Each structure stands twice: as C-alpha cells, then as structure tokens.
Amino acid sequence: MRFNGLTRIVPLVVAGALLAAATPSGSPAVGQESGARYLDGARRAATWVRSVAVTTAKGRDWPADPAATPPATNPSLYTGTPGVVLFFLELARATGDRSYLDDAARGAETVMASATRESGCGLWEGLAGSAFVLQETAKATGDRRFADGARRVTETIVQRAKTAGAGAEWTDTTDIISGSAGTGLFLLYAAREFKRPELAQLAARAGTRLIELARKEGPGLKWAMDPTFPRLMPNFSHGTAGIAYFLAALYGETRDRRFLDAAVAGARYLQAVAKTEGDVCLVFHDEPDGKDLYYLGWCHGPVGTARLFFRLYQVTGDREWLTWVQKSAQALRASGIPEMRTPGFWNNVGQCCGSAGVADFFLALWRETGDARDLAFARRMVDDMLGRATPKAGGLKWIQAEHRAQPKLLIAQTGYMQGAAGIGSALVHFAAAVDKRPVNIRLPDSPY
Numbered sequence: 001m002r003f004n005g006l007t008r009i010v011p012l013v014v015a016g017a018l019l020a021a022a023t024p025s026g027s028p029a030v031g032q033e034s035g036a037r038y039l040d041g042a043r044r045a046a047t048w049v050r051s052v053a054v055t056t057a058k059g060r061d062w063p064a065d066p067a068a069t070p071p072a073t074n075p076s077l078y079t080g081t082p083g084v085v086l087f088f089l090e091l092a093r094a095t096g097d098r099s100y101l102d103d104a105a106r107g108a109e110t111v112m113a114s115a116t117r118e119s120g121c122g123l124w125e126g127l128a129g130s131a132f133v134l135q136e137t138a139k140a141t142g143d144r145r146f147a148d149g150a151r152r153v154t155e156t157i158v159q160r161a162k163t164a165g166a167g168a169e170w171t172d173t174t175d176i177i178s179g180s181a182g183t184g185l186f187l188l189y190a191a192r193e194f195k196r197p198e199l200a201q202l203a204a205r206a207g208t209r210l211i212e213l214a215r216k217e218g219p220g221l222k223w224a225m226d227p228t229f230p231r232l233m234p235n236f237s238h239g240t241a242g243i244a245y246f247l248a249a250l251y252g253e254t255r256d257r258r259f260l261d262a263a264v265a266g267a268r269y270l271q272a273v274a275k276t277e278g279d280v281c282l283v284f285h286d287e288p289d290g291k292d293l294y295y296l297g298w299c300h301g302p303v304g305t306a307r308l309f310f311r312l313y314q315v316t317g318d319r320e321w322l323t324w325v326q327k328s329a330q331a332l333r334a335s336g337i338p339e340m341r342t343p344g345f346w347n348n349v350g351q352c353c354g355s356a357g358v359a360d361f362f363l364a365l366w367r368e369t370g371d372a373r374d375l376a377f378a379r380r381m382v383d384d385m386l387g388r389a390t391p392k393a394g395g396l397k398w399i400q401a402e403h404r405a406q407p408k409l410l411i412a413q414t415g416y417m418q419g420a421a422g423i424g425s426a427l428v429h430f431a432a433a434v435d436k437r438p439v440n441i442r443l444p445d446s447p448y
Contacts (some may be wrong), residue, residue, distance in 0.1 A: 027110075034442025039094060041386050042431070045424030046100065048393030049084060049414050055404055061107025062414045075114040078177070078352075082111050085133050085440060087336065089140050090428045093440045101141060108137040121157045123182030123444060124237075124417070128157060132186055135193055136441055154190050154199070157183065161202060166203060167209030173226045174213060176242035176445055178204045184246050185444040188253055188349055199366040207250045207286030210243055210261045220269030221262060232285040234273065235295070236304025240266045241283070245308040245445070252315040253372075267308055271324070280331035281305070281324055296335055296346075297353040302328035303361045310368075311447040329365060332358055334378060338384040343407040344349025349388055349398045350413075351422035355381045359426045363433050364448035375433065382430045385423060398423055413415045 052066035054073065063071030064079045074080035085107040093098035111130050118127035131153035138147035161168045173179035184203040191199035214221040223243045224232050233239040244266025251260035275282040275294065285293035285300050295301040306328035313321035337346050338355055348354030359381035366374035389396040390412070397412040397420055413419030429439050440446070 004164040031441045037436035038382060038427045038431040039402060042402060042424040042427040044396040048392050048397045049420050051393035058113040060106035061110045064413050064415050065411050068243050074091055075118055075144045078124040078417045080288050080414040081107050082129050082133040082420045084414055086416060087421035087425050089136055090425050094428045104137055105141050108134055108146050115153045117388055121160055121179050121183050122178030123186050125178040128183045132444060143343045164209050164416035165212045168205035169209050174210055174223055174243055175225050175238045177237050180210060181243045185249060188249060189444040204250055204254055207259055209248055217269050218272050221265040233286045234270060234283050237299035240269060241305040241308045245311050248311040248315055254365035278334060279327060280334060281327035282331045296332060298357040299352050302331045303357045307447050314447060325409055338381055347401045349400050349423055350418040352417035355385045356423045356426035360429055378430060382427060
C-alpha cells in the first residue's frame with residue numbers, strides 16, 4: 001500500500017495565512033514538575049490499545065482501525081502491529097512494567113510470522129520496518145529468536161536487491177516510506193547492529209542509483225517518488241528532503257563526497273523553492289498543482305524537512321544548516337497550532353501529520369540546543385494532545401482526520417504514525433525529557 005500524501009491530512013497553511021502563535025505562559029520549567037502526568041497518559045493509551053488486541057496462534061495483533069468492519073490488521077511499521085510493538089517497548093523501558101514487554105514480545109511474534117508475506121522492502125511499508133522492530137525487541141527482551149528473525153528478514157532484503165544502472169534498487173520507488181531511501185537507512189542501521197559492513201556497501205549502491213535518478217533544478221537536484229507518479233512531492237516522506245537525508249547519512253558513514261554533494265544539492269533546491277518570509281522555512285506540498293499548499297508535519301512539512309538540514313549540520317559542522325532547522329521551527333511556532341482548528345486544519349494528533357510529530361521535533365531541538373522555547377512549545381503540543389483524547393475502555397484513544405480531502409472522516413487508530421501508539425510514544429518522550437531520562441529507541445530515519 002502506498003501513501004501518496006495527497007489524500008492524507010497534514011495540517012494545511014495557505015500561502016499568506018500564517019498566524020502568530022500565542023506565547024506560552026505559566027509553564028513550569030524542567031525540574032519543577034515530574035513527567036508522571038504524561039507517562040500516565042501513555043499508560044492509558046496502552047490500555048485502549050490492549051483492549052482492541054487480537055490474540056492468535058502466532059502471537060498478538062492490532063487492527064489499525066478497530067471500528068472497521070471487519071477490523072483489518074497489517075504488517076507495516078506505519079500503520080500496523082510493528083509500530084504498536086515499538087510503543088510497548090518504549091513504555092516498558094520508561095515504566096519498568098514488564099507486562100508491556102510481554103505485549104511487545106507477543107506482537108513481535110506476529111511481526112516475525114507476517115514478514116514472510118511482505119512483498120516490499122521499505123522502512124515504513126515493508127520488510128525493513130519489520131526487521132528493525134524485531135531487532136529492537138531482541139535487544140529489549142534478550143530473546144535470540146527475535147534477533148535471528150531480524151537477521152533472516154534482513155537477508156531477504158539483501159537477496160531482493162537488483163542491479164540498476166551503476167547501483168542497486170528494490171523497486172523503482174525512491175522514497176523514505178517504501179522506497180530505496182528508507183530501505184537504505186535501515187541497512188545502515190543493520191550494518192552497525194549486526195557488524196556487517198557489506199550491508200552499508202549495499203546501502204551505498206542504493207545511494208549511487210538515487211544520484212543517477214536525480215533531476216537538475218535551478219541551483220540543485222530534486223527527485224520523483226517514481227517514474228510514473230504525476231506529481232513531485234519535495235518534502236521528507238516521498239521526495240527530495242528524504243532522499244537527500246539518506247544521501248547525507250551515507251556520507252556520514254562512508255565519507256564518500258559524491259553523497260554529500262548530492263545531499264547538499266537537494267537542500268539547495270529546497271532552499272530555492274521555500275517560502276521564507278518572516279524567517280520561516282516552508283516548502284510546498286507538490287508540483288505542478290500544489291504549490292499553494294504548505295503542510296506542517298513529518299511527511300510534507302517542516303518537521304520532516306528539517307531532518308535533512310540537521311543531518312547536514314551533523315556531518316559537515318556548518319552552522320548554516322542549523323539556521324535552516326531554526327527557520328523550520330519558526331514556521332511551526334508562527335502557524336497558529338495547536339489552538340487553531342477548522343475542518344481540514346490541524347485535526348490530526350499523530351506522528352506523521354500532527355501534534356505528536358511536532359512535539360517530538362521540538363523535544364529533539366531542546367535536547368540538542370537547550371533552548372527553553374523548544375521545550376515550552378513541545379509541552380504546549382502534548383498538553384493539547386491530552387486535551388483531545390477520548391476516554392474509552394479505561395484508557396484513551398484519539399479520534400482524528402487522516403485525510404485532508406475528507407475532513408469529516410474521523411477515525412481512532414492504534415498504529416504508530418496515525419494512531420495511539422505514536423501519540424503514546426510522544427508522551428513517553430516528553431515524560432523522559434521532564435524527568436531527565438534518555439529516549440531509548442532511535443528510528444533509522446531520525447538524526448536526533
């Protein structure tokens with residue numbers, strides 16, 4: 001299943017309609033409160049997710065939309081059981097409650113059994129996401145079955161790679177969600193985890209192929225999601241920002257200048273087309289007919305695109321790129337979220353398109369810079385997230401719009417990028433920040 005981003009709701013800002021965000025007041029500083037309230041919110045999210053679990057002979061599964069008829073499960077990290085497993089792993093570590101670790105392990109049993117049916121090799125949709133979750137479960141539980149499963153799935157990814165041009169690919173899809181960029185990021189993770197440098201070499205071959213597929217545009221380079229899709233989406237999930245991020249990560253691993261040059265060229269293209277009035281950075285949703293749409297989330301907005309700028313700062317030490325991270329943050333501060341709500345605008349609380357992703361972005365900035373404004377904005381987002389929750393089955397769920405074009409289609413989902421698992425994870429992360437604890441799982445596409 002491919003998400004094309006055009007039907008998904010990412011809070012929309014129409015050109016010229018940025019609103020000043022209110023200045024937070026009365027927010028306690030770190031050290032003046034505990035993270036207990038936020039961790040309790042995460043526990044209650046877990047209670048609802050547990051209440052809709054499906055137990056099978058193979059393990060435990062979670063339907064993405066429990067209210068659907070029939071409720072369907074899926075094996076993707078984006079929507080399905082792997083993302084729920086990640087949430088339970090994080091909650092187990094944060095609380096010390098081993099029952100959450102049992103939930104994670106039972107879910108990982110299902111992930112391991114389902115991986116054999118996956119046709120794609122992508123990170124958020126495909127085998128790479130499954131292998132990542134199995135390895136993280138193995139590390140948390142000490143159960144070698146999951147580590148062996150992660151290695152088997154990784155070997156399947158290797159076997160499915162095909163020579164293309166001077167490099168390699170799995171399909172003609174290039175992006176972070178299901179394409180070579182996301183698969184390559186997983187391979188860099190796996191090379192470190194399994195001490196297999198040949199996996200990084202395969203990732204480099206994928207990077208070589210992506211450089212061949214780049215299109216020259218003005219001062220830089222841009223990429224299409226695939227050769228046939230009629231629109232080019234320049235931001236993180238399906239386009240230039242995500243592919244350039246992967247190339248920058250490759251440079252960090254290999255020091256091969258080709259990858260850095262292409263990553264910088266991708267960033268230069270984004271800078272050239274960005275809306276920058278008011279010291280912000282907003283890149284339009286798509287071309288040719290979406291140049292007046294400005295989204296705010298991980299998939300098509302500053303939350304995701306800033307990852308490229310931050311990764312370039314990490315691998316070059318050039319503070320110019322950190323300036324563009326701050327411009328991305330300013331776009332979010334000036335947008336009017338989370339208080340402004342109209343149909344089709346900011347009625348999403350998830351990691352991909354909504355408040356949880358924004359909160360995690362500002363938490364990451366705070367951990368890197370120590371700027372109190374970043375922590376305050378993250379607190380504002382998580383407080384609003386808790387206020388939008390709906391009590392159910394002794395727990396909490398979040399009813400939200402996933403699709404921009406269908407603002408009245410409101411669904412409570414369980415998964416990581418559009419549901420309670422990802423929202424609960426953001427609450428765990430904020431509680432960790434307040435209590436001065438580290439975040440224990442780093443996704444392959446995160447620079448923080």
